[in-house]
Amino acid sequence: MKKYSYIIIDDVAESILKTQTTASGFSELSFAGSASNFQDGLNLVLEHKPDLIFLEIEPENLSSHLSLTFVSELHRFFHEIPKIIITTNKKDKAFDAIQ
Numbered sequence: 001m002k003k004y005s006y007i008i009i010d011d012v013a014e015s016i017l018k019t020q021t022t023a024s025g026f027s028e029l030s031f032a033g034s035a036s037n038f039q040d041g042l043n044l045v046l047e048h049k050p051d052l053i054f055l056e057i058e059p060e061n062l063s064s065h066l067s068l069t070f071v072s073e074l075h076r077f078f079h080e081i082p083k084i085i086i087t088t089n090k091k092d093k094a095f096d097a098i099q
Helices: 013-023 038-048 071-075 093-097
Strands: 004-009 027-035 052-056 083-087
Touching: 004 013, 004 093, 013 052, 027 038, 027 071, 038 052, 038 071
Parallel strands: 004 027, 004 052, 052 083
Antiparallel strands: none
C-alpha cells in the first residue's frame, strides 16, 4: 500500500492536533510535519515535498499570513503542486477555496 505524506499549516496548535488526529485514522497517510505561519509552511513544503497539504486559510493570528495566496506561492517552486485540503471554519472562505 502506498503511503502519502502530509503536512499541516495552521496557526492554532489545537487545530493542528485535531487535523492530525483525524488523519491518523487513515493508515495510508504519513505525517511529515506542521507549521504555524506562511514562511515556515513554505519551507516545510519545499523540504518534505508532501503529497498533501492541510492549509488553514482564515488564521486567528493575522501575522501568520495564512491565506489562499500560499497556493499561488507554491506555483513558483513546483511544476505540479501537492494536493491541498483547505481547512477553515468560515463558510464564505470555503466557497472562496472551491472557486
